[in-house]
Amino acid sequence: MINIVLFGKPGAGKGTQAEFLKDKYNLTHLSTGDIFRFNIKNETELGKLAKTFMDKGDLVPDEVTIKMLESEVEKNKNVAGFLFDGFPRTLAQADALDNFLASKNNKITATIALEADDEILIQRLLERGKTSGRPDDQDEEKIRNRYEEYNLKTAPLMHYYKAQGKYYEVDGIGSIEQVTLRLSSVINSL
Numbered sequence: 001m002i003n004i005v006l007f008g009k010p011g012a013g014k015g016t017q018a019e020f021l022k023d024k025y026n027l028t029h030l031s032t033g034d035i036f037r038f039n040i041k042n043e044t045e046l047g048k049l050a051k052t053f054m055d056k057g058d059l060v061p062d063e064v065t066i067k068m069l070e071s072e073v074e075k076n077k078n079v080a081g082f083l084f085d086g087f088p089r090t091l092a093q094a095d096a097l098d099n100f101l102a103s104k105n106n107k108i109t110a111t112i113a114l115e116a117d118d119e120i121l122i123q124r125l126l127e128r129g130k131t132s133g134r135p136d137d138q139d140e141e142k143i144r145n146r147y148e149e150y151n152l153k154t155a156p157l158m159h160y161y162k163a164q165g166k167y168y169e170v171d172g173i174g175s176i177e178q179v180t181l182r183l184s185s186v187i188n189s190l
Helices: 014-025 032-041 045-054 062-075 091-103 118-132 140-154 157-163 176-188
Strands: 002-007 028-031 081-085 110-115 167-171
Touching: 002 014, 002 157, 014 028, 014 081, 014 176, 028 032, 028 062, 032 045, 032 062, 045 062, 062 091, 091 157, 110 157, 110 176, 118 140, 157 167, 167 176
Parallel strands: 002 081, 002 110, 028 081, 110 167
Antiparallel strands: none
């Protein structure tokens, strides 16, 4: 089983690339953003709670995110592997994911970071916000707050996965095809 964490700031292209990689490598794509939006749309208890944080541009607390993700993994027991998109975002989430996967006799194979300049990503998100209807993509102040949260809480994961020998960086700027080729090169080398 191959389990990939796709890592990067909001707007780096994780969701776009995940669509190609899941088919190419027969992985089950688990996007915390999609999981959150499903729970919010369906007004589940966890969805209502998550929305209060997302509306401010803050990260959803670990315990809420972990419960949602574990539920999704449990629904997909007999798969070739997972592509985690947007999870883990904190050291506590990474540790919880490692422990949860270990309880299933599994582990993270690699963490691949899509790297890109903040100003380029902000413009991507503002453009996406024009068509996505997502309020968190339409306000530059909220976007910058998300990046501050990322730098404070998520960036330390780089050291966590480097220490395990599972961290790879990929340039996230270029055509979708170019970035997909870069990602595939890393995955094929595992």
